[in-house]
Amino acid sequence: MNAAVTEKPIKSDQKRLLAALRGRIPDRPPFWLMRQAGRYLPEYRELRRQAGNFLELCYSPDLATEVTLQPIRRFHPDGAILFADILLVPHALGQELDFREGDGPILAPIRSVADLARLRPAAVHERLAPVYETVRRLSRALPADVALIGFAGAPWTVATYMVEGGTSRDHALAKRWAFADPAGFQRLIDLLIDATTAYLDHQIEAGAEVIQLFDTWAGVLPAAAFRRWCLEPVRRIRGHLADRHPNVPVIGFPRGAGALYAEMATIGLDGLGLDAAVPLDWVRGAVPPKLCLQGNLDPQMLVIGGDAMTAAIREILTSLADRPLIFNLGHGIVPETPPEHVAALAAEVRAWRSPS
């Protein structure tokens, strides 16, 4: 499982997703959808019933490959995102993790520098080896025009789960640690920067052609804390990856960053994922014109479908027609989404023609 795999030659010309991330405007914008593999698909629910628990699914190359491919067969998006979870990194570090139906993830919380001693960074890649195997299999299985997207949670977001012990309404405990003991909290963040960089490095070596960093809870921090705990760790991970894999583009997704999206555009990312609340007329002026933007349809639009969804899709395509764009949602697909609405979205984007 640890055998190095030569990085695949990137077939840029065939992959619209890579072209857009390199600052070009393909014949039409590429698209993929966050959580495109998931509970809204009957074939996913069927496989979940057979698979047992969620972690086993993530760690099974057979099943994770199959789940990743399910939406590709149905909708043929321009990107396939590895099926995994952002909490595999803390789990691989040795933090106890359980997914309970309806309750979300439950972790044995880490709340002090002393608790960090429970983590074992050395064992990470052994535990994550099945994920790398999934990437290798996907790399061989995907159609030639579909880019393989690897991913990880950004350190701040992963840290919130590690500290809170699960999902949280106000991220109170993570914030308090970060505010009251920034030097101690920095040790957790540094540990996550290292583990995440290594994890993504292995994903790229196994065949991931694009990386996305999910900072789902970037929007809850004051500006000074955002700069230290969201912007700086992502800058460092991006820098480390650039040293080793200069041709692999990285998309940052600092959900809820508001006006701070402008600063996220300055740290060397190739793409910037926009949540549904970002005003496109503002962001156009706030980030460099060559930077690829990704987003930002509200997932509830995909639930209702119809003319309202079509109008919202066209508004995004029109607003950003003259710059590199990856069409996507502003957040993950929700389980209530009818798959036929995803098919309609795919048809709409596929029919679009970029201005020449």
Add this chain to the structure above:
Amino acid sequence: MNAAVTEKPIKSDQKRLLAALRGRIPDRPPFWLMRQAGRYLPEYRELRRQAGNFLELCYSPDLATEVTLQPIRRFHPDGAILFADILLVPHALGQELDFREGDGPILAPIRSVADLARLRPAAVHERLAPVYETVRRLSRALPADVALIGFAGAPWTVATYMVEGGTSRDHALAKRWAFADPAGFQRLIDLLIDATTAYLDHQIEAGAEVIQLFDTWAGVLPAAAFRRWCLEPVRRIRGHLADRHPNVPVIGFPRGAGALYAEMATIGLDGLGLDAAVPLDWVRGAVPPKLCLQGNLDPQMLVIGGDAMTAAIREILTSLADRPLIFNLGHGIVPETPPEHVAALAAEVRAWRSPS
């Protein structure tokens, strides 16, 4: 209870809060704190135990006056906000409402134009009369330098509770109604604009000197929907109030509005409440220099206290020293807050001197 009360002459010179909202810079910034009356205070918890349920507390002029005054006695802030709840308006409109300990509010949901027939706008002021009586009593009871702040929820935020039937993680049902049937949803919003305007009109006639509109969930909408369901209703309420009470300033608090804060600064508000995530260096450049800003300390800073809190307070005071500012939190005080940290905050702001 319906007897008209003459609007009090406003003693601007004695009230720093009003001076700042009129674009002036007093000797030091005024301050008050969202949820300054609440569960973090032992005297509030004691009174709650005696009072029975939360709605009875809101509708009792004796108890609501006492609760409003509790933090004034302890900390002598520059503003006293009426103790009430943003869901009194739907309740007064006839929507069933219950507050259950731990679960938050439970409402009989309104999910279609047909459901709107269950609301009875004509009966609103009879039900809200005790709130107006509380305002009258507070108006007489407050120290001469403390401004009385009336408030309401902004229509979008109130609508989310009415449609969801309570608090909600993603506001899915409210969004879907607004996206799929904007004309129908507009009827709910119009009804709320009218009821809220009349409610605030009565609060002002009873003695409220400042109004704040809480749009707690403004940050969850795409830009076009934000403009229609957050910005436009607040503009209309502000306009109606300006016609009748041109001297009563209005503060808008579109929590989570991100880059759209810049647009909220263009609709005639006297103050703009900033959530904790708004970067002050950005907002300085994005809104007119005479517009009073309010905020934006993270409530978790008030939980940890100490040097980190002091530094964060000074950073806000320094960043906005040269413009009208009301010092406040970026969101409500949380129950875990030690009251002595609030006292330390008050002392810190009171010791500050504006540059002359």
